[in-house]
Each structure stands twice: as structure tokens, then as C-alpha cells.
Amino acid sequence: MPGNAGHCCFWPVSAVQSPHAPGAIARNPASWDTGHLTARFTMHAPETSNLVRFSSLTGMSLGIAAAARSVLSYVLLGTYVGIGALAHDLDFSIGWIVISTLLMWAAPAQVILLSTLSSGSALIEGAAAVSVSAVRLLPMVVSLLPLLKGPQVRAWQLITPAHFTAISVWVESLRLLPGMPREQRIGFCNGLGIGFLMFAVTGCVLGFYLAASLPALFAAALLFLTPISFLTSVARNSRILSDRLALAFGLIVAPALAYAKIELDLLWTGLIAGTLAYAIQRYRRAVR
DSSP states (O other), X not given: OHHHHHHHSSSOHHHHHOTTSTTOOOSSGGGOOHHHHHHHHHHHSOXXXXXXXXXXXXXXXXXXXXHHHOHHHHHHHHHHHHHHHHHHHTTOOXXXXXXXXXXXXXXXXXXXXXXXHHTTOOHHHHHHHHHHHHGGGHHHHHHHHHHHOOTTOOGGGGHHHHHHOSHHHHHHHHHHXXXXXXXXXXXXXXHXXXXXXXXXXXXXXXXXXXXXXXXXXXXXXXXTHHHHHHHHHHHHHOOSHHHHHHHHHHHXXXXXXHHTTOTTHHHHHHHHHHHHHHHHHHHHHHHO
């Protein structure tokens, strides 16, 4: 219909039908000025790079806001108060503990590094111990990346989310990312990591300067806030059978391996519990 066609084009139908009208397009396609048409269409084309940048910044702001609302932020604050106090008692500087928090972003690894270096162990031994403890984060990164990848995502864009992937970021990302537009997810994950990191650094500074007034037992107890809160968060976010089974098997396997003094007990716990849960889930699907 002519009326509808006029609303679907950039130019009115009258201009197309009357080649002598000002700015009209000739009916003969061979006589069209393609450069002029390209310029006209380009004026109306969206700026893709600006839209992507805007989506990323929007996602980052949403991630920082989500971190501020999350109870895990305050758990991290309390945990890193204990780490800051530990660093002070072991004669590490405030600059050292803040930089290690920014670069390592893993409370258990920092405790390992603090204890190994303060005991006089070689630097290579501390680095090896920290690297082994970081293996537990690899499955989290692998499970999170499919939520972040997309046709427009480049490999270098995943480096920062991979660095920020700790248990806190992993738990909240799995809960919140599926309901977000894909173009905002990387920015959201980065914002979530930045928000949690700000609470962690604040806790380090507070713990370092309050170390003289904090009882040693209280400072040590703060370190247990993280595993307890993460356990309850994982239990709350376990929605399907395989998640619940993996958690249940992990609670059985982990104490047994620790009692037997098996090395890399956390890694083996994840492999055993996760494999059993996955196998049971596949069997249930097969028999249905």
C-alpha cells in the first residue's frame, strides 16, 4: 500500500514518484547516486561502538550497585579486617597487603602467602603454594565464561572477569547474569568484582590500623566468615538436583579427605563430588 510504503522509507513516496521534485530519487536504479544514498543511510545508522560502550558502562554501574547490596560485601569486609590485622601482626606494610589484595584477590591465598613468607620460607615456595591453592578457582572461571561469551566478545575482554572470579563474584554472577542482556554481562561482572574489591581493600586498611585493639581470637574468627557465608550462598542458589547433590557429596568428601590428610583435598573434593552429581543427573535423564 502506498501509504504504508511511505512510512517505511527515509523519503516520502511523492519524492520517489516525482523525479523532478527537490531531493527526489530517480526511478531508474542505474542513475542513482550510490554515494549520496550511502551518506543518507549512514546519517541514520546507529553508532554501534557507542552503543557497546554505553552497554558496558551501564552493566558496570549495575554490577557495582549489586555488590553494594550483596551481603557478601560485608562478609568480605569482615574477612579482610582479619587479614589486615594478620598482616600487621606479621610486620607486613599496609602498602604490601593492599597491593597483594588487588593482584591476588583471594583471601585463602593471601593467608598462605603471609604465613609462608613470615616463616622464612623461600619466595618460590610461597608462589608454588599460592598457585596450587588457586587451582580451586579454575572450575569457577570455566563455568562462568559461557555466560559472558557472545558473538561480539573478544578473548581479551574476558581477562578482567577471569581475574575477578572469586567465590563471591562467581556466586552472585551465576545468580544475576542469566537475567541480564548479554552485551551488559562483561561490564556487570567487572563492576561486581570492583565493588567487592573495594570492600576488601577497605577491610584490609581497617584491620591493619585496628590490629592493636582487636583481640587475636576475634581477628582469627573473622577469617571463618567467608567459608560459612559462601556455603550458605551456594546452598541458597542450588536450584537443580545436580547442584544439590554436588553440595551434599562435597560436605561428605571434604572432611574425609582432610581427616586422611590427602593433599589438594579441595581439588579432589570438587572432582569427586561434581563427577558423582553429574553422573546421577545423566542417569536420571537416561531412564526417563
